[in-house]
Amino acid sequence: MTTEEKAVKQAELHFKMLCNYTSPEELIKRAYRAGYLAGATEALASQWKDPKVELPEDDRQVLVETDCEDKELRHAISYFLAGAWHFPDDWYYDCRVLKWMYIPPLKGDDA
Structure with a gap:
């Protein structure tokens, strides 16, 4: 789905939800708020990188998603060094x- 198609879908979804409010200020x-949250979600989702395409700087800690069967081990902090991932x-x-x-x-209120 293209960015434009996602925008149209979000607009339609939020329009239906907002039609229930009578106050223009509340609307x-x-x-x-809905637009901000949708944009933030999309921005965070697009930060994931494919290790077959791009690798992090050597020895810099990153968040990884693994293929471990144990869900508690699915996400971890790791670093790439000397051609291999290290945990x-x-x-x-x-x-x-x-x-x-x-x-x-972390910046602002989330710090």
């Missing part, structure tokens, strides 16, 4: 990295 507040403990010895992303800094 505008809810529309802005802080031995639980991941047979797990393969499916995707990775740099860990975004």
Whole structure:
């Protein structure tokens, strides 16, 4: 789905939801909130990178998603060095990295 198609779908979804509000002020507040949340969700989802296409800087810690069957081990902190992924403990010895992303800094109210 293209970005434009996603935008149209989000607009239609939020329009239906907002039609229940009679106050124009409340309607505008809810529309802005919904748009912000949808944009933030999309932005975070697009930060994941394919390790077959791009690798992180050597020795920099990143968040990874693995193919481990144990769901508690599915996500981990890892780093790439000397042509291999490294994990802080031995639980991941047979797990393969499916995707990775740099860990975004915490700013503002979330810090």
